Amino acid sequence: MPTMRYFTILTGLTLFLLSAAEDLSQHVDVFMGSEGGGNDFPGATRPFGMVKLGPDLLQSGTDAYSGYLPTGEFSGFSMMHEQGTGGAPKYGTVSQLPLVGNISDPLSNITVARDGTDQGSVGYYKAQTGQGVEVELSASSRAGIYRYNYPIGSVTNVLIDVSHVLPSFRGQGLGQNYKGGNLTIFQDGHYEGQGTYDNGWNEAPDWTIYFCGHFDSTATSNKTYTAAGSAGSVEQPDGEVSSSSGSTRIGGLFTFSDTEVISRVGISWISTEQACDNVDREIPKGTKFASVVDDAVSEWNTKVLSKIKTTSTDETSLSLLYTSLYFMHLIPTNQTGENPGWKSNEPYYQDIFTFWDLFRCSTALMQVLQPTAYEEQIRSLIDIWRHDGYLPDARSSNYNGRTQGGSNADNILADAYVKGVRGQVNWQDGYRAMVEDAEITPANYPVDPMASDSSTHQGRGALPDWLNLGYITPRFSRAVTRAVEYACNDFGLYQVASGLGKEDDARKYLNRSRNWRNHWNPNQTSLGFSGFVVPRNADGFIATDPLKDGGYWGDPYYEASSWAYSWNDVHDMKHLVELMGGAETVVQRLDTVFSKGIFDSTNEPMFNLPYLYNYVDRQDLSVSQSRKVAKGDYHTDPSGLPGNSDAGAMQTWLLWNMIGLYPITGQTTFLIHSPWFESMTIDLGDGKKLEITSTGGDGNGDSDYYVQSLKVNRKAWAQNWLTWEDVFADGGTLEFELGPTAVNWTSGALPPSPASE
Template sequence: MVLRFYWTRMFLVLLVGVGGIGAVIYAIALLLNLGSVTPGLQTSADNDYTKYVDPFLGTENGGNMFPGVVAAPFSMVKLGPDLTNGNADAYSGYLPEGQIWGFSIMHESGTGGAPKYGVVSQMPVLGDVPNPLIDLSQNRSVSDSAKVGYYKSSLVSGIDIEVSATEHAGYYQYTFPSGSSSSVVVDVSHVLPSFRGLGWGQGYAGGYFGISDDGSAYEGYGVYNGGWNLAPNWTIFFCGHFDQAPMSSKTFIGEGTTIHSYGDNLSTNTTYRHGGVFSFSQSKVASRVGISFISSAQACQNIASEIPPNTSIQTLVSRAQTRWNQQVFSRVTTSETNLTILTQLYTYLYGMMLIPTNRTGENPLWTSNEPYYDDIFTFWDLFRCGTALMHVLQPSAYEEQIRSLIDIWRHEGWLPDARSSDYTGRTQGGSNADNVLADAFVKGVRGMVNWLDGFNAMKTNAEIVPPNNFDAIADDSSTRQGRGALSDWKDYGWITPAFTRAVTRAVEYAVNDFSLYQVASGLGFFADADRYLIRSRNWRNHWNPAQTSFNSSGYLVPRDANGTFVCGRCYWAEPYYEDTPWSYSFNAQHDIYHLIALSGGREAFIERLETFFTPNLTRKNAAYGHTLFDPANEPAFNTPYLFNFVGRQDLSVKYSRSIAMNFYNTGRGGIPGNSDAGSMQSWILWNMIGLYPMTGQTTFLVGSPWFKYLRIALGDGKTLTITSRGGNRNSAYYVQSLKVNGRSWDKAWVTWEDVFAHGGTLDFVLGDEPALWATGTLPPSPASDESPSVFW
């Protein structure tokens, strides 16, 4: 304390000499602020932010989050439990209730549609196993526990299972009841099932399983298909080691629950179920398992290099926590002391970086010097704000992901809108990888990205009709890649009900074409730019001014080839995908001022927006009553912030903060429905930061920050520092004034260049009543013919 006072006094003396009394006052304020800062503000690698991460956040209420072990951002291995509970789909393997029937090495997180993976599994049981093909599932004796890098389950049989992992290998540690024999079953046919009845389930198509001479090791592969992306056969290789020789080890081959062969040391390559049973007398047994998409030899190399013999589980847990701290959590630091808010902040950061999967060096399809990422779920979900936040928080990985997308186009001919198990699919609306590329381009991502190839990849989507993959649930055109309804878009300037999801596709194709305009303009391809700008306005052709709802007129509706407007409902086979005409009618994010004009002008647009969030209307939400707004679906992500375009930034703050407070929390249902690979997490994180991105543009709409102090490391020594004073998170959150990089600011928007390209500062003054501070230029609407001045 004496030493600190001495240096404080010397600091003030120096400031008096160089800056006068103003500098002294500033220094005092700075020192007082530093006195209240928690260790979380420091960027030392020694700080453990993982203590704020709850892996179970979002595992209930349809969030589908994976609570198992992910050793680093974008790791290939995701090791955790697989549960069964009646006919409930376990999308990430986990269910809050039910029986464990295996611990498998591959999972996805926050995905919907149907489960994917759940392969390369082990299941411990007591005693001998006369038939490993029967149901060996067990209930848990207590609730599972987890932290970053670690997961534990305790079964009613008295078996404890603890797991950890690296990027390409997993570690199992079993504790069996003393004095009893035990077994570990490896079932190559193990895969997460689906009970939805949509034909999206996974299948097992055969494999191979062999055991070493001493019985302590095994290797092989499995072939699988299906899942939410309707993938054909794909293969994963594995290599496993136990830390001791078993009492016995034997392979099995069977069909259903019938054993055909049991006891050989080699399981041949057939479509029958394959696997092995390893029996032990010791109460402690450990197992190391590596995987690879290339070969069993590479799987063995992965385990040898990442989890060598005698590695302890504590070492792996510590290594995983260090990786997450250094690569993710220490990049976002705050003076916040509220444990609830810190748990939200760091758990949401964790949840948005579990997928995609970095498979560089594990691509079985082609040889390339480019990075390779898989498990993209999906750009339809992510393009609005998820990929923009990935750019801010992980710029190096983000550039790799952009390069990977372009390289997939080079070798397969199309950009993926979704991808898993090395197979592209499915496209839900537009070719929204176009938006992701455009967003990276306008924000200056260059590095090793070949943007000429990138633009040509986007032109493939814009000009070539993809071959129909005859998806059973929407067989009118391709759901695998590209723009299946492109022929209508080019022939009519709108999409007819001959194609499913007609309105969704139309508004998204318009945004996609605007993305091509942005990149073409930047590359100097001005004829292309003009053509795609004009096409980006075709969403207007779906606007029916005579369509009315809740005292508002004009909505996006389906349109026949003869120009007649018709009506429709929502989902795969309907004109609106996973949302309503109300929501999609706000979605032309590049052409907002024309949307305002069609809606009847400024006041009518404000009334329409407020109606969208009004309780007791038609869509049921627990916190909002019945409203038109659905926080669990991405098409409405932008909508709370559109008030900024009509000079009512206070209403953007009011509604976006209300959504954040009512639908997000630290519970197991802490996100409003399916995470969609971190989409929900990215929305709430932008809300915490106090900005919202307009994808494909350099514009960020200003909201209101949650923190007194928040610092984001942007890479290359750059930082964005956000401060606020005078308010509180729950009520006094209205912006009273804003300074950007020390200068007074009167606009309800900033650009990438203002605060991200070179770093910057945002200093807010907040209060409990709305204030008319944003009196300057309104946000740009680059595809609009109208000037915003016509609304005033």
């Protein structure tokens, strides 16, 4: 499904025309990764925008995680969605649906067919309904604009359904519920209201969203309706309806004589007054639809896409580059000033899906590309701890949850600390928040039916075993995953404690970061290799089959096998190499991961595996294996991602591959592999830049990509890693010489393994 630029779709747009080189949004395909399980959101939004305006497709038995499906019928076009997630849908709230004809029962779960193929580009979405209505969408940060064109001579309507949410068909108890709300249509024709909902992937309790809508055409009639059970819709004559429970649905139907209808809607987590202020400020009356699209394109170009420039002219590579940049900036949502939970002068970001997905490489790239926003995000995490008691590992609708493995916000804070994020961050509070994760077991409420043994909402639910035994027994679900990740989390505490001069704490947490070793069974074998992390209890190790032991919420391993999790504690990599039998065996073992089809590019616990050859001085194999994954599993089509985007996790992995570096979270270390392009410039903010050049390659990363030599900041470089201070803190240069065959260009020290020293 090719992306169509909005200026080729819409007639009458007055654009500030940019040259092809400046308008980098022309390389973004908003449908890339929207199918095949990628679940990318293709609708209209702004960087970190609260409004994500797009279609909600209904197809029985199929979850529309971001609202979009390539098939099905439209149940609405709503203001709120997540980006690239799995698990279960979230939001699909503040919805409109254009309808043609006389509507006698508007709250009867009406859907309309799709006609043709949806189209879209940055800041713009277009669809055609089976009733002949053309729907066009655009958005600001906290408001959205709809443009409807109806068939000439038809009765034209817009349905507002307060009870509308994205449903879930997976049967896991994660479906969202409408709990009640209200809707008032005022004499001037605008409407205000609110809806309360619960559940979704993070099992959130009740949350309320407020809305304020205007039509730029005068309605010939407007009516409010209620519907209870199967009794059908009942018209309410006074223009105001409310429901104290989800058993009574409410909505409104606006009818027009115009064939073109413009709708402008603001949302707020605080009040209808603030929702009205948001739409009046961001998309006031008289705003041209085209100008909202133009502003969106300009904002994406200025704030996001221009952060990376390349001289490449290959459209496939440019599309992968700029589409990936786009999708990694959809969430978290910047809700500063829109926090219903507490009043604070700190920034507020939420919609975190999830740090389990993001900590390995996404947050590191966010710091590189968006240092100001990233500092705000760090401050927001700490402020969530101040008021909610724990750092979030995931968060949506202003509630923490669900925690899949460790308390991986600890990794995020440690990474930011060692890379010099200071500004207005209160690091004493940040460290206290990390200590809370490391020492205080969270209450197991509400109980997660898929993992009832301990809390999945925040913190470390399996702390009792971790603190008392130094390992985690099977009485706790996901025991091995948690142990591996708790060790990484404790290493993060060691890093921050060291920097703050807390020497006793630093020693304690460094020792605890080695406790993953207590799950290492040297006698567990698979495919001729010995030694894997396995479940254990007081009686000893529990046998497993590393080729088949990957599991889910109630199992020892979460979403990956022991073949993956045995490599995850890279802060202790030197010791891990020794446990596996030395460098030669490690090479053979990594080769087996790829040759036997064990590697799974859809799963974050395997993100680092292609790059671990650097730890045994085989940088050439890191290059070849990671390039095979990048070029083989990522494509410029609607099914172009190997798995869920996971809030941009997949896209940031690809971006690091293009850059030629890979971050080791919680350390200042970046592993060196090989860049794609002859020239790439990364804007680091404050006038600083990282310039990456290569000679001898094919200029597109398809061949001749082995490193022959490297200069860092104009000086010859002989180690296969570098640090934040080398090229990111103040900017720098990387000059690669590439070639068709591997050569031994490294003679320096191997990457650090701080816990092994």
